[in-house]
Amino acid sequence: MKGLMDSDMRNLGRLADFVRGTLPFDVFPVLGEMRDTVPKEFDFLREARLMRVISGRLRHAQLPGVIVPEPLLALSSPQLLVMQRMQGVPFSRILEAAVLSPALRERAQRAVLNMLRAFGCTMLQQGLFPADPHAGNLLLQEDGTLVLLDFGQCKALTAARQRALARLVIALDKGRPSGVVAAMKGMGMEFKGLDGRAADPILVTIVANIIFDVRPMPEALVCPLAAEATIKKIPLAHFPRDLFQVSRSIMTLRGLTHALGMHVRAAHLWRGYAEAALADPGLDARAEQNRCYDDGGCVALA
Structure with a gap:
């Protein structure tokens, strides 16, 4: 099984190298996250x-x-x-x-x-x-x-990533582009306009809603490779690898809400959890415990 996984990862690496420059973001951080997480599934x-x-x-x-x-x-x-x-x-x-x-x-x-x-x-x-x-x-x-x-x-x-995500969720719920841009920068995601200047905050807010919310929006149904895709207009220089599972999960949930014709804003549902996380003095200790559970150093109690 390990040999097959290693072969799959090598092939994905070749594919990532092949499409480099075609996608509006670098896929190698995503590949790195997959290399770490896929073996854990077994x-x-x-x-x-x-x-x-x-x-x-x-x-x-x-x-x-x-x-x-x-x-x-x-x-x-x-x-x-x-x-x-x-x-x-x-x-x-x-x-x-x-x-x-x-x-x-x-x-x-x-x-x-x-x-x-x-x-x-x-x-x-x-x-x-x-x-x-x-x-x-x-x-x-x-x-x-x-x-x-x-x-x-x-x-x-990590606790730092939880706090950064919490700030983004609150900014998305408030709907203020300047706050969304600041929160995205705080997560290590900074966009540039095609002219090399700072990206339009409205476009950044659209992309943030596509990646980190499930709210119905026509832009979310456009393939990122399409010429009219919003992210094509504001390329993303770096996508933090530890956000891959977050964004992938949220976009999967978007697929469920879209298939069922639901009109719901995840950021609005999640704002209370985001505020609780930012106010929680035990967040760092819990994050360390989570890492221990994930790595096998802690035993789950009955």
Whole structure:
């Protein structure tokens, strides 16, 4: 398995080198993040540990309508994960349906809204979140409860990154371009106009909403390679690698909200978690604990 992963990473490296200069941003930081995170997906004891941690935190935060299967550690190993069997319909099957009944659509929308709240809480306030929330990893139960599956791609954030993301979420909710530009710079993302001058703050705000929110906007549906793509007008010199899982997860959630015809602003839902993170004196200690859980140095309690 390791040989296949190494081969895949080498091929991705060649592809990244081939498209360098074509994309409006450098893909090599993303490749570096993938090299670090993909091997972790095959450590199933790590996944069981993170499932237990995140499940306990969701219960403690009293977030309704979202649950995690209980991993059975006594039956699991680094090569095998055994967990509680959960009933429910995969979201992928719901989205593939030609026609959704109004009742099912409403139930699915409520579940995704709960998922957005859970994601905001785990990412911004807790700093450890499941980073692969695609439709195939979600089950919808009869009572509307959402089951989260697959914790192989969990991401632990540093305290500095949590605070920077929190400031961006607040700026996006306020809707002030100057604040969004400052927050993006604070995360290490600085854009330039095609003339070499500072990028238009309005365009920066559009790109920030595309990458870090799920709000409906026509620009989010345009391929970044297309000539009319907003990011083509303000190239991004550097994309911090530790933001890849964040932005990928949010854009995956955008796909769910778009498919269900939802009109929701994640920044508005998440602002409370962002403010709580900035005010939390224990944020640094929790971030260090998250890193310990991610690396295997800490054991998740029952």
